[in-house]
Amino acid sequence: MNTRRKQGGITLLGFIIVAGVAGFFVFIGIKLFPMYSEYYAVKSALKGLAAEPGVGSYSPGRIQELFFRRLNISYSSHVKKEHVKIQRVGEAWQMEVTYEVREPLVANLDAVGRFHATQTLSGSGASAD
Template identity: 25%
Template sequence: MVAIDKQRGISLVSLILVLAILGFVGLIAAQVFPTYTEYRSVQSAVEKAKTAGSTPAEIKASFDKSAEVNYITSIKGSDLIITREESGMEVSYAYDKKVHLFGPASLLLEYKGTTSKNGMPATAPAQ
């Protein structure tokens, strides 16, 4: 007689637990993804504004136009930090995005960026 091996595989309880974890991760990803795409739009609009203007006012106005077209609501042209450097005008920005998860739980995402080659965001605006 041949002995029957123990059954292998995942139990129903384990399957439900794995699906619950995947569902929770999917829920968070579904709520974070739009904020990331907005961040990429902000990066693109800042790069475009930098090339479109030669003064801080022109750069801010150009950013506001791009923000309106791209549905950017987290940051405005007045929030941009524009500095003069050796290579010309550099634009930096930073903003927070709060994503409500459930009940009292929320997730705070901190986005920042710059057009500076050294990657360091400016702290003081241009005069």
């Protein structure tokens, strides 16, 4: 009896295609990770600032200085002073950070991330948006 067993598996060409697609998604992830890492550093700095006692009575300049000190610890480089807006809301301050990050991908293609974070800064408690 001459029986052949059928072999199953992936061909070399199929493996190269799968590896290429997986590599592309890893490449995109590597490019986008710093953007989102910086955004979470901004959110963390805002929450840390809101937890500081008496922050509702600080001047906007002092609040901005404390915020950027917290960001410098995280090596955040895309958030600038013109991206931060502080305004009075009742007895508290409303701090809004809106910025854009443009990261080159391949040739003339860029990945653009637009980020927005808002935090209410009061002397006793904190609420995030």
